[in-house]
Amino acid sequence: MLLCKKIRLEVSEQDAATLEFMQGKCRGLYNWQVMRLRTGEKWLGVYEAKKTLQASKQYDPELEYVYSKLLHEVYYRLDGAMQAFFRRLANGETPGFPRVRPRHSFFTLCYPAMYIKVEGDKFILPTGGKGKHKRFPNIVARLTEEVPPTFREVAISRDARGNYYASFVSEQPEQPSTDTGVIAFDLGIKTLATGVNEQGRVYTIGGFKGARWYNKQLDKLRSKRDRCKKKSRRYIHLSKVYKRVSEKKRNKQQDSLHKASHLIAHKLVASTVVVGDLSQRQMVTKQHIERNKHLNRSVFNEWGCYSFVQMLVYKCLLYGKDFQTISECDTSKMCSGCGHKQAMPLYKRTYRCGNCGLVMDRDENSAHNILMRFLARRGPYTGGPVRCADVFTATEYI
Numbered sequence: 127m128l129l130c131k132k133i134r135l136e137v138s139e140q141d142a143a144t145l146e147f148m149q150g151k152c153r154g155l156y157n158w159q160v161m162r163l164r165t166g167e168k169w170l171g172v173y174e175a176k177k178t179l180q181a182s183k184q185y186d187p188e189l190e191y192v193y194s195k196l197l198h199e200v201y202y203r204l205d206g207a208m209q210a211f212f213r214r215l216a217n218g219e220t221p222g223f224p225r226v227r228p229r230h231s232f233f234t235l236c237y238p239a240m241y242i243k244v245e246g247d248k249f250i251l252p253t254g255g256k257g258k259h260k261r262f263p264n265i266v267a268r269l270t271e272e273v274p275p276t277f278r279e280v281a282i283s284r285d286a287r288g289n290y291y292a293s294f295v296s297e298q299p300e301q302p303s304t305d306t307g308v309i310a311f312d313l314g315i316k317t318l319a320t321g322v323n324e325q326g327r328v329y330t331i332g333g334f335k336g337a338r339w340y341n342k343q344l345d346k347l348r349s350k351r352d353r354c355k356k357k358s359r360r361y362i363h364l365s366k367v368y369k370r371v372s373e374k375k376r377n378k379q380q381d382s383l384h385k386a387s388h389l390i391a392h393k394l395v396a397s398t399v400v401v402g403d404l405s406q407r408q409m410v411t412k413q414h415i416e417r418n419k420h421l422n423r424s425v426f427n428e429w430g431c432y433s434f435v436q437m438l439v440y441k442c443l444l445y446g447k448d449f450q451t452i453s454e455c456d457t458s459k460m461c462s463g464c465g466h467k468q469a470m471p472l473y474k475r476t477y478r479c480g481n482c483g484l485v486m487d488r489d490e491n492s493a494h495n496i497l498m499r500f501l502a503r504r505g506p507y508t509g510g511p512v513r514c515a516d517v518f519t520a521t522e523y524i
C-alpha cells in the first residue's frame with residue numbers, strides 16, 4: 127500500500143523566501159484559471175490547459191523563475207478538482223465549484239520524485255530558469271529524518287507556524303497476520319475506544335487526557351491577547367505563543383490517536399476489527415448541550431474520532447487485519463444481555479437494564495452489541511429482513 131512520510135525541513139531564510147515566491151506564483155496561476163472557469167469558460171482538460179502556459183508566461187514573466195514541473199502540476203491539480211466536481215454532479219449531488227486558494231494558506235508544491243535529489247541529509251529542490259534567467263538558486267534544505275528508500279512524489283507544505291515539511295509517498299509492503307478472532311470497538315468521548323473480543327475480554331483505551339488543561343491555557347492566552355491593541359508587539363508575541371501551545375496540544379492528541387490505533391491494529395490478537403459506522407452518527411443532541419458544557423467542547427473540538435478511524439483503516443491494512451464497519455444504530459440503547467431497548471442520553475455513563483437488571487458501562491455495552499451484531503451479520507433489529515449491506519470492508523474506504 128502507499129504510505130506517506132512527512133519530514134520536517136530545515137530551510138534557510140533565503141530558500142524559504144524562494145519557496146514562498148514559488149507557491150505564490152503557483153497559487154496565482156491556479157486562481158487565475160479558477161476565476162476564468164467561474165465566469166463560464168469550459169474546462170477542456172489538462173493538455174489543452176497546459177498549452178496556455180506559454181501565454182501565461184508572456185503575461186507574467188516572473189513565472190519563468192518557477193520550476194516548470196510545478197506549474198504543470200497546477201493544471202493536474204485543477205483537473206483533479208474539476209473531475210471530482212463533474213463526478214459528483216453526475217452522481218446527482220450538489221458539489222461546490224472549485225474555489226480560489228486564499229493568500230494566507232500555503233499552496234502545496236508537488237515535485238515528481240525524479241527531479242529531486244537527496245544527498246545524505248541534504249535535500250535539493252530545483253527552481254526555474256537557466257543561466258542568467260535563473261533568479262533563485264536551487265533550494266538546499268536539511269532533512270530531519272531518514273527518507274524512505276524509494277518514493278514516487280514529494281509534496282512541500284508549510285504549517286501555521288512557518289515550518290516547512292516534505293511528504294514522501296512510498297510503497298510499503300503489507301504484512302500478513304496469523305491472528306484469529308474478532309474484536310469489536312465502540313468509539314466514545316470519555317474513553318476513546320472500548321473493545322470486547324469473542325472471549326468477553328474488555329479493552330479500554332483512554333485516549334488523550336490533557337485537552338482540558340490545554341484548553342484552559344489557550345483560553346487564558348486568548349483573553350490576554352484580545353485585551354491588547356491589535357498588531358502591537360505584545361499582541362504578535364501572544365499570537366505566537368498561542369500557536370505554539372495549540373500545536374503542542376494537537377501533536378499530543380494526534381500522537382495518542384496513533385498509539386491507540388497502533389495498539390489495536392498491531393498488538394491485539396485478533397484478525398478482524400469491527401467498529402460502528404460513524405457516518406450515521408448524530409453526536410450532539412439538545413439535551414446534551416444543556417447538560418454538559420465542557421463535554422460539548424470535547425465533542426466539537428477534541429474528538430478526533432474520524433481521523434482515528436482513518437488511522438485504524440490504514441494500520442489494519444498494513445498489518446494484514448480485516449477492518450469492518452457496521453451500522454451502530456441503537457447499539458447503545460439496546461441491552462446486550464436481553465435485547466431490551468431503553469433511551470440512553472449521552473450523559474448517562476452506565477447502562478442499567480430495566481428488564482433484566484444488567485449493569486454495565488455504557489461503552490462496554492455497545493461494544494458487546496456491535497460484536498454480536500457483527501457475528502450475526504445483520505442490521506439493526508427491526509423485525510425486518512436481514513440487511514447485509516451494512517457491512518463494508520476497509521478497501522472500499524480507500
Ligand SMILES: [Zn+2]
Nearest residue numbers: 461464479482
Ligand atoms: Zn437486559
